[in-house]
Amino acid sequence: xxxxTYSISDLAKEFDVTTRTIRFYxxxxxxxxxxxxxxxxxxxxxxxxLKLILRGKRLGFSLSESKELINLYxxxxxxxxxxxxxxxxxxxxxxxxxxxxxxxxxxxxxxxEAEARCVEAINNIV
Amino acid sequence: xxxxTYSISDLAKEFDVTTRTIRFYxxxxxxxxxxxxxxxxxxxxxxxxLKLILRGKRLGFSLSESKELINLYxxxxxxxxxxxxxxxxxxxxxxxxxxxxxxxxxxxxxxxEAEARCVEAINNIV
DNA sequence: TCAAAAGCTTACGTTAACGTCAACGTAAAG
DNA sequence: CTTTACGTTGACGTTAACGTAAGCTTTTGA
Numbered sequence: 001x002x003x004x005t006y007s008i009s010d011l012a013k014e015f016d017v018t019t020r021t022i023r024f025y026x027x028x029x030x031x032x033x034x035x036x037x038x039x040x041x042x043x044x045x046x047x048x049x050l051k052l053i054l055r056g057k058r059l060g061f062s063l064s065e066s067k068e069l070i071n072l073y074x075x076x077x078x079x080x081x082x083x084x085x086x087x088x089x090x091x092x093x094x095x096x097x098x099x100x101x102x103x104x105x106x107x108x109x110x111x112x113e114a115e116a117r118c119v120e121a122i123n124n125i126v
Numbered sequence: 127x128x129x130x131t132y133s134i135s136d137l138a139k140e141f142d143v144t145t146r147t148i149r150f151y152x153x154x155x156x157x158x159x160x161x162x163x164x165x166x167x168x169x170x171x172x173x174x175x176l177k178l179i180l181r182g183k184r185l186g187f188s189l190s191e192s193k194e195l196i197n198l199y200x201x202x203x204x205x206x207x208x209x210x211x212x213x214x215x216x217x218x219x220x221x222x223x224x225x226x227x228x229x230x231x232x233x234x235x236x237x238x239e240a241e242a243r244c245v246e247a248i249n250n251i252v
Numbered sequence: 253t254c255a256a257a258a259g260c261t262t263a264c265g266t267t268a269a270c271g272t273c274a275a276c277g278t279a280a281a282g
Numbered sequence: 283c284t285t286t287a288c289g290t291t292g293a294c295g296t297t298a299a300c301g302t303a304a305g306c307t308t309t310t311g312a
Contacts, residue, residue, distance in 0.1 A: 009258070019259085024300060038260055038307080055229045060186020063299075069233075072240045080251050083244050090241045097230050097237075103181045104223050104230075107195075111223075114198045115216045118209050125206050135288070145289085150270060164277080164290050189269075 006042040008033075014047075015054055025053060030067050059100065069093070132168040134159075141180055151179060156193050185226060195219070 008019045025031050026040075031049050033040040042050075049070050056066035072090060134145045151157050152166075157175050159166040168176075175196050182192035198216060 007258085018301080020302085021300065023260090028299090040259085055233065058186070058229050059226060059233070060184070073236065078247075080248055083248050083251075087241055087244050090237050090244070094234065094237055097234055100185060100226070101230055103184050104227055107181065107185070108220065108223055110199065111216050111220055115213055118213050118216070121204075122206055122209050125209075133288085144271080146272085147270065149290090154269090166289085 001044075004044050004047075006047060008040050008042065011042055011047060011050055015050060017054070022050065025050070025063070028063055028067070030063060030070060059097075130170050130173075132173060134166050134168065137168055137173060137176055141176060143180070148176065151176070151189070154189055154193070156189060156196060185223075 006014075008022055011017075011022060012019045022031070023040075026033065030053055031042075031046050033042045033046050035041060052070055052073070053063070053066045056069060061069070068089065072086060072093075078086070132140075134148055137143075137148060138145045148157070149166075152159065156179055157168075157172050159168045159172050161167060178196055178199070179189070179192045182195060187195070194215065198212065198219075204212070
């Protein structure tokens, strides 16, 4: 496993966000890059976490929700009770994702219908 | 088709939002209920549109995006060019939904893994 | 070598999506 | 007949998620 590092603008370009955005995520505690003096140095882990955040964003997750998600993937540390709580949270997420799945399928179906109406209307014109 | 009507609090209760929210959606031009004097009277169409908005919200759509969606389902009025544009927009939406689908599947997989790690950690304790 | 590019911090600005009063009208129920 | 519930219109407040700008240091390519 090559231990790559990235500058802030590397990641900004790769994921098409501004450096401001990446620094903001850090200030909110979602990423914790190393430092070379003042300069931030991002690891593969940081990069993956950023990826997680942005995937969360595409699904309408808030940053604090994404933060929880990141913590779910963290090294498992804690007692039994904490682990149970984690499993419950995972269950919640799963239920949310399933609801979103349903929503998407319904929408796709509706888009099909909408497109069909459009096509028909065009045919009626021509 | 029974032409039902609803009060604002009817809909608020049914969809678990505040009346303020519903009025806000109207002020943003997403719903246009009839009036009985001052009082708003909602039709089935209004109800469906509200449903659309909230489904959009669950998928992280902005209100203006949901507004576009509502317009996609509207009675097909317009010339050929407009209809082509509409079809393109529908295509965009479809691509977004497909991306979201992918995101969800990846997340579900990751949740599976996270849960497995939790379960294993618990077993190591006990 | 020196100007442009990239990095940093601090701080105020902005937008979306409502929340939260205030102040008032109306209608039914006790 | 008056309290209680529901409705209305402003209008200001709030939070999240950055944008934007200032002012300074560091790095780098011509």
